[in-house]
Amino acid sequence: MxxxxxxxxxxxxxxxxxxxxxxxxxxxxxxxxxxxxxxxxxxEGTGLDxxxxxxxxxxxxxxxxxxxxxxxxxxxxxxxxxxxxxxxxxxxxxxxxxxxxxxxxxxxxxxxxxxxxxxxxxESMFTGEPPQSHDARLVYDLYQLASDWETRDALGTAPLKKLTDEIEAISSIDELSDYFTEPVNSEPRIKLWRSSSTIDPTHSDRYILTVNYCLLLRNNSDEYSDPTPSGEAAADSVGELVKYLLVRTGYSEEEALQKIENCLKLEGMLASEIPGRKEREDPDFSASQNQYVTRDELDKIAGAIPVLEELETAQGFPAQEQYLFSCPNYFEKLNELYTEENLPLIRDYLIVHNAFSEAPQLDYESVYRYRHLYDAIYGDTKETDDEYTLSIASAQxxxxxxxxxxxxxxxxxxxxxxxxxxxxxxxxxxxxxxxxxxxxxxxxxxxxxxxxxxxxxxxxxxxxxxxxxxxxxxxxxxxxxxxxxxxxxxxxxxxxxxxxxxxxxxxxxxxxxxxxxxxxxxxxxxxxxxxxxxxxxxxxxxxxxxxxxxxxxxxxxxxxxxxxxxxxxxxxxxxxxxxxxxxxxxxxxxxxxxxxxxxxxxxxxxxxxxxxxxxxxxxxxxxxxxxxxxxxxxxxxxxxxxxxxxxxxxxxxxxxxxxxxxxxxxxxxxxxxxxxxxxxxxxxxxxxxxxxxxxxxxxxxxxxxxxxxxxx
Ligand SMILES: [Zn+2]
CATH class of the missing domain: 3.40.390.10 (Collagenase (Catalytic Domain))
Incomplete structure (x- = not known):
C-alpha cells in the first residue's frame, strides 16, 4: 500500500x-x-489528530x-x-x-x-526519453529535480534557515505586520490566519475571498482543552520532527524545544475560538460557516491584524465588496494576543510551522523523517523513494x-x-x-x-x-x-x-x-x-x-x-x-x-x-x-x-x-x-x-x- x-x-x-x-x-x-x-x-495541518x-x-x-x-x-x-x-x-x-x-x-x-x-x-511514463511538450517536460524536469538528492542534500536546510532568520529579525508588531504584507512576488507565507479565494458556497458561479483561523500543530483544537494520551503522542511525533529541523538550522536542542512549547502555548490560547473535530463533523457545521461581511466590516473585525492588506498587497487580490468570514471570535482573540509582549510566542509559532511546512522540500533526511512521521501511528506504507518523488512532482x-x-x-x-x-x-x-x-x-x-x-x-x-x-x-x-x-x-x-x-x-x-x-x-x-x-x-x-x-x-x-x-x-x-x-x-x-x-x-x-x-x-x-x-x-x-x-x-x-x-x-x-x-x-x-x-x-x-x- x-x-x-x-x-x-x-x-x-x-x-x-x-x-x-x-x-x-x-x-x-x-x-x-x-x-x-x-x-x-x-x-492540511499536520494530519495528526x-x-x-x-x-x-x-x-x-x-x-x-x-x-x-x-x-x-x-x-x-x-x-x-x-x-x-x-x-x-x-x-x-x-x-x-x-x-x-x-x-x-x-x-x-x-x-x-x-x-x-x-x-x-x-512510474513508467517517466522512464526513457524526456517528453517534448512544454507541460510534460515540466513535470519530467520536476521529477528529476525531486530525485536529485545530491543537489538537495548540498542545499540542506538552508532554505529553512533563511526563513527562520527573517522571522527572528522581526522586532516589533509593526515589523510583524510588514512581514505578513510584503508585496506580491514573495513566497506564500504562513500567517496567524489563512486567506484565499474560493468558490462562493452560496453563489457557486463566482469566486469569493475567504478568511479563516490559523493552522494548529495538533490539528484538532479540542486537544488543547481536553488532551488525550493519544493526542499527546501525536503532538510528540510532530515535535520530534520540528526539533530535528530546528537543530539542523542551528538552534540548540533546548532552544528548539522552547520554540515548540511557545508555539503550542500560543495555539492553546487561540484554540478555544477554533472549531474542534466533533464540531466540524456536525452535518450542519459547513452551512454555518457561510457568513458574509462587507469590506468595512471585515476591516473592523480584523482590527490590528492586516487581513485586507495581506490579501491585496501580498497576494494581489483586488478589493471586494463582500468576503466570506465565519470566525469573528477568533479575530477578537487574535487581536488580544497581537502584542509586543507576545511577539516571542508569535515568532516561534511561525518558525515551528515553517519548519513543518518546509520539510518535504528540503534534503533527504528531512524528507525521510517527514514521510515517516506517520509510520508509528498509521503503519509504514513502504513507499519507495522513487514513488514518493514521483508523487511529489505529479502533485505539483x-x-x-x-x-x-x-x-x-x-x-x-x-x-x-x-x-x-x-x-x-x-x-x-x-x-x-x-x-x-x-x-x-x-x-x-x-x-x-x-x-x-x-x-x-x-x-x-x-x-x-x-x-x-x-x-x-x-x-x-x-x-x-x-x-x-x-x-x-x-x-x-x-x-x-x-x-x-x-x-x-x-x-x-x-x-x-x-x-x-x-x-x-x-x-x-x-x-x-x-x-x-x-x-x-x-x-x-x-x-x-x-x-x-x-x-x-x-x-x-x-x-x-x-x-x-x-x-x-x-x-x-x-x-x-x-x-x-x-x-x-x-x-x-x-x-x-x-x-x-x-x-x-x-x-x-x-x-x-x-x-x-x-x-x-x-x-x-x-x-x-x-x-x-x-x-x-x-x-x-x-x-x-x-x-x-x-x-x-x-x-x-x-x-x-x-x-x-x-x-x-x-x-x-x-x-x-x-x-x-x-x-x-x-x-x-x-x-x-x-x-x-x-x-x-x-x-x-x-x-x-x-x-x-x-x-x-
Ligand atoms: Zn463516497
Missing part, C-alpha cells in the same frame, strides 16, 4: 468546496483540494456481529464461512487465505491491485500528468461505454426519488431537478484547453536548478493563476479532480460526479466484465456517487451547487430521522471488543452505499435471467482487502465504513439478498424488516 493508497482509503469521499488557493502544508501528493470539514484527510495507539494485547477476532476479517491473521482455514453468517467472509475467504501480505505490500486486495497498477503505469503539476496518463492508458471506447452506464443509472435514479414515499412533492421536485442537473465527468476531460501551465518556467537539473526553487516558482505561479481566475466567473465545467486518481467523487459545489480513469481499471472495471460484475462494481460506484448528492451533507447543496436549503422543514426532519436510525445501527457494530464506530462520521458514505445499491437493484430487476449470486459476489469482491492491523487506526478515522461493513451492512438491507441465499430469522446476516435501513 502506497501513501497514495492510504489517502485513497478515503475513496469516494465527497469533495467539498475546492478552495482555489489554500496554502496547505507541504507537498501532499494525495489531495489538491483541501477540505475544510475533513482536515485530517487532506494533508488524536489516534488510538495499538494495544499490544488487542484480540482482533472479537468483532460483533461479524469478525473484522480484513485484518491479517483473523481468518484461518477453520473459520466458518456461511452466507447467512458473514457474507463478506463467505465470498472472500479463499482469496483472503490465498493472498499474502509482504513487507512491500502491507495491504492487498481488489482496490490495492488497481492502485498498484496505476502507480506502476505512472498534476494536470500535465493527467494528460500524459490519459494519452497513454485511457481510451475513448471505455469513456463512451461508461458514459452509457452513467446515463442508465442516472435514469434509474428517478425511481429512487419517485418511490420515496416520505417526502413531499415539493421536495421531490427539487430533488429530481438536482438529479437531472448532475454533471457527469467520465474518465478524462473532453478537451485539454483549460488544463495547461503556459508561462510556467523553472530551471531544470541540467540548467543548474534545484527542487526547492522550482517548487517555490510553482507556488508563485499557482497564486498568480488564482488571482487571474478570480476576476472572471467560475468555470464550473472545469474538472476539479484528476483522471489519474484511483478514486471517484461527488463535488457538491459543481453538482458533478467524477468517475476517474485510473479507478476504472482491472478488477474495478474492464471491458470483459459480465453485466453482473459491471453493475456490482463500477455500477455501484456510480450509484454511490450520485447518492452523495442526496446524503446528509451533499443534500444541503442545490442543483446549481449552492449551499442553499431546498427541503421543507418536515421532510428534512424525517430525512434526519432516517439518518439517525442508520447512524445508531452502525454504532451497534464493534470491529473488535471495546472498539466503537462513530456513526455520524460514516453517515454520508453509508447512505451513498445503501442508496447506490437500491438504485442498482432497481435496474437489474428488469434484466431477464439476472444472476444475483454472481452480482452479490462481485460486489463483495470489490472491497475484498487484507491488511496489517496497524492500518486499522487510519481506517477507523476514515469517513467510509470498514470494507467488510460496506458489504455486509449494505446487502442485509435488501430482500434480493435474503432470497438469493435463503437468509432466515436467526441467521447472523438477518435483520427484521422493521429494523432495515432505507434513507431514500
Amino acid at each position: 502506497k501513501k497514495k493508497t492510504i489517502a485513497a482509503l478515503l475513496t469516494f469521499v465527497m469533495l467539498t468546496i475546492p478552495a482555489v488557493s489554500v496554502f496547505s502544508y507541504g507537498a501532499d501528493p494525495g489531495y489538491a483540494n483541501p477540505d475544510e470539514e475533513l482536515l485530517t484527510e487532506t494533508g 488524536a489516534f488510538l495507539p495499538e494495544e499490544a494485547d488487542t484480540d482482533y477476532s472479537t468483532g460483533t456481529p461479524w469478525l473484522c476479517s480484513m485484518i491479517d491473521g483473523t481468518v484461518t482455514a477453520d473459520t466458518p464461512a456461511d452466507p447467512g453468517d458473514d457474507f463478506y467472509l463467505y465470498v472472500n475467504k479463499d482469496k483472503l487465505l490465498s493472498i499474502e501480505l509482504t513487507d512491500e505490500r502491507p495491504e492487498i486486495g481488489t482496490y490495492a491491485d488497481v492502485d498498484d497498477k496505476v502507480t506502476a503505469d505512472l 503539476l498534476n494536470w500535465a500528468v493527467a494528460r500524459l496518463y490519459t494519452e497513454r492508458y485511457l481510451n475513448q471506447e471505455d469513456k463512451e461505454r461508461i458514459s452509457g452506464l452513467v446515463d442508465e443509472i442516472t435514469e434509474a435514479y428517478h425511481d429512487v426519488l419517485n418511490q420515496a414515499d416520505w417526502i413531499s412533492d415539493e421536495t421531490r421536485e427539487k430533488a429530481l431537478e438536482k438529479l437531472d442537473a448532475i454533471d457527469r465527468r467520465i474518465l478524462f476531460p473532453d478537451s485539454w484547453e483549460e488544463y495547461g501551465y503556459d508561462g510556467l518556467e523553472f530551471k531544470s537539473a541540467e540548467e543548474g536548478g534545484n527542487f526547492y526553487d522550482a517548487y517555490m516558482q510553482i507556488q508563485k505561479y499557482k497564486l498568480e493563476q488564482d488571482v487571474e481566475a478570480f476576476a472572471g466567473p467560475v468555470n464550473n465545467k472545469k474538472w476539479s479532480a484528476l483522471p489519474q486518481e484511483v478514486n471517484c467523487f461527488y463535488q457538491p459545489v459543481e453538482n458533478a460526479i467524477y468517475i476517474m480513469g485510473a479507478f476504472a481499471q482491472g478488477g474495478m472495471y474492464n471491458s470483459e466484465m459480465s453485466d453482473e460484475e459491471l453493475y456490482a462494481k463500477l455500477g455501484m460506484v456510480i450509484g454511490h456517487e450520485i447518492s452523495h448528492a442526496f446524503d446528509i451533507r451533499g443534500s444541503q447543496y442545490d442543483r446549481d451547487g449552492n449551499q442553499i436549503d431546498w427541503w421543507t422543514a418536515e421532510d428534512k426532519k424525517e430525512f434526519r430521522r432516517r439518518n439517525d436510525k442508520m447512524i445508531a445501527y452502525y454504532e451497534t457494530i464493534h470491529p473488535w471488543e471495546g472498539q466503537d464506530l462513530d456513526g455520524l462520521r460514516l453517515a454520508g458514505e453509508a447512505c451513498a452505499d445503501l442508496t447506490g445499491m437500491q438504485c442498482i437493484l432497481g435496474i437489474v430487476a428488469e434484466k431477464p435471467g439476472f444472476d444475483y449470486d454472481a452480482f452479490f459476489r462481485a460486489y463483495a469482491d470489490m472491497w475484498c482487502t487484507k491488511l496489517k492491523p496497524e492500518f486499522m487506526t487510519l481506517y477507523l478515522e476514515d469517513v467510509h465504513p470498514l470494507k467488510y461493513l460496506r458489504i455486509n451492512v449494505v446487502v442485509q438491507q435488501f430482500e434480493e439478498f435474503y432470497e438469493t441465499y435463503g437468509i432466515r430469522e436467526g441467521d447472523n446476516m438477518y435483520l427484521a424488516p422493521e429494523d432495515r435501513i432505507r434513507i431514500w
Whole structure:
C-alpha cells in the first residue's frame, strides 16, 4: 500500500468546496483540494489528530456481529464461512487465505491491485526519453529535480534557515505586520490566519475571498482543552520532527524545544475560538460557516491584524465588496494576543510551522523523517523513494500528468461505454426519488431537478484547453536548478493563476479532480460526479466484465456517487451547487430521522471488543452505499435471467482487502465504513439478498424488516 493508497482509503469521499488557493502544508501528493470539514484527510495541518495507539494485547477476532476479517491473521482455514453468517467472509475467504501480505505490500486486495497498477503505469511514463511538450517536460524536469538528492542534500536546510532568520529579525508588531504584507512576488507565507479565494458556497458561479483561523500543530483544537494520551503522542511525533529541523538550522536542542512549547502555548490560547473535530463533523457545521461581511466590516473585525492588506498587497487580490468570514471570535482573540509582549510566542509559532511546512522540500533526511512521521501511528506504507518523488512532482503539476496518463492508458471506447452506464443509472435514479414515499412533492421536485442537473465527468476531460501551465518556467537539473526553487516558482505561479481566475466567473465545467486518481467523487459545489480513469481499471472495471460484475462494481460506484448528492451533507447543496436549503422543514426532519436510525445501527457494530464506530462520521458514505445499491437493484430487476449470486459476489469482491492491523487506526478515522461493513451492512438491507441465499430469522446476516435501513 502506497501513501497514495492510504489517502485513497478515503475513496469516494465527497469533495467539498475546492478552495482555489489554500496554502496547505507541504507537498501532499494525495489531495489538491483541501477540505475544510475533513482536515485530517487532506494533508492540511499536520494530519495528526488524536489516534488510538495499538494495544499490544488487542484480540482482533472479537468483532460483533461479524469478525473484522480484513485484518491479517483473523481468518484461518477453520473459520466458518456461511452466507447467512458473514457474507463478506463467505465470498472472500479463499482469496483472503490465498493472498499474502509482504513487507512491500502491507495491504492487498481488489482496490490495492488497481492502485498498484496505476502507480506502476505512472512510474513508467517517466522512464526513457524526456517528453517534448512544454507541460510534460515540466513535470519530467520536476521529477528529476525531486530525485536529485545530491543537489538537495548540498542545499540542506538552508532554505529553512533563511526563513527562520527573517522571522527572528522581526522586532516589533509593526515589523510583524510588514512581514505578513510584503508585496506580491514573495513566497506564500504562513500567517496567524489563512486567506484565499474560493468558490462562493452560496453563489457557486463566482469566486469569493475567504478568511479563516490559523493552522494548529495538533490539528484538532479540542486537544488543547481536553488532551488525550493519544493526542499527546501525536503532538510528540510532530515535535520530534520540528526539533530535528530546528537543530539542523542551528538552534540548540533546548532552544528548539522552547520554540515548540511557545508555539503550542500560543495555539492553546487561540484554540478555544477554533472549531474542534466533533464540531466540524456536525452535518450542519459547513452551512454555518457561510457568513458574509462587507469590506468595512471585515476591516473592523480584523482590527490590528492586516487581513485586507495581506490579501491585496501580498497576494494581489483586488478589493471586494463582500468576503466570506465565519470566525469573528477568533479575530477578537487574535487581536488580544497581537502584542509586543507576545511577539516571542508569535515568532516561534511561525518558525515551528515553517519548519513543518518546509520539510518535504528540503534534503533527504528531512524528507525521510517527514514521510515517516506517520509510520508509528498509521503503519509504514513502504513507499519507495522513487514513488514518493514521483508523487511529489505529479502533485505539483498534476494536470500535465493527467494528460500524459490519459494519452497513454485511457481510451475513448471505455469513456463512451461508461458514459452509457452513467446515463442508465442516472435514469434509474428517478425511481429512487419517485418511490420515496416520505417526502413531499415539493421536495421531490427539487430533488429530481438536482438529479437531472448532475454533471457527469467520465474518465478524462473532453478537451485539454483549460488544463495547461503556459508561462510556467523553472530551471531544470541540467540548467543548474534545484527542487526547492522550482517548487517555490510553482507556488508563485499557482497564486498568480488564482488571482487571474478570480476576476472572471467560475468555470464550473472545469474538472476539479484528476483522471489519474484511483478514486471517484461527488463535488457538491459543481453538482458533478467524477468517475476517474485510473479507478476504472482491472478488477474495478474492464471491458470483459459480465453485466453482473459491471453493475456490482463500477455500477455501484456510480450509484454511490450520485447518492452523495442526496446524503446528509451533499443534500444541503442545490442543483446549481449552492449551499442553499431546498427541503421543507418536515421532510428534512424525517430525512434526519432516517439518518439517525442508520447512524445508531452502525454504532451497534464493534470491529473488535471495546472498539466503537462513530456513526455520524460514516453517515454520508453509508447512505451513498445503501442508496447506490437500491438504485442498482432497481435496474437489474428488469434484466431477464439476472444472476444475483454472481452480482452479490462481485460486489463483495470489490472491497475484498487484507491488511496489517496497524492500518486499522487510519481506517477507523476514515469517513467510509470498514470494507467488510460496506458489504455486509449494505446487502442485509435488501430482500434480493435474503432470497438469493435463503437468509432466515436467526441467521447472523438477518435483520427484521422493521429494523432495515432505507434513507431514500
Ligand atoms: Zn463516497
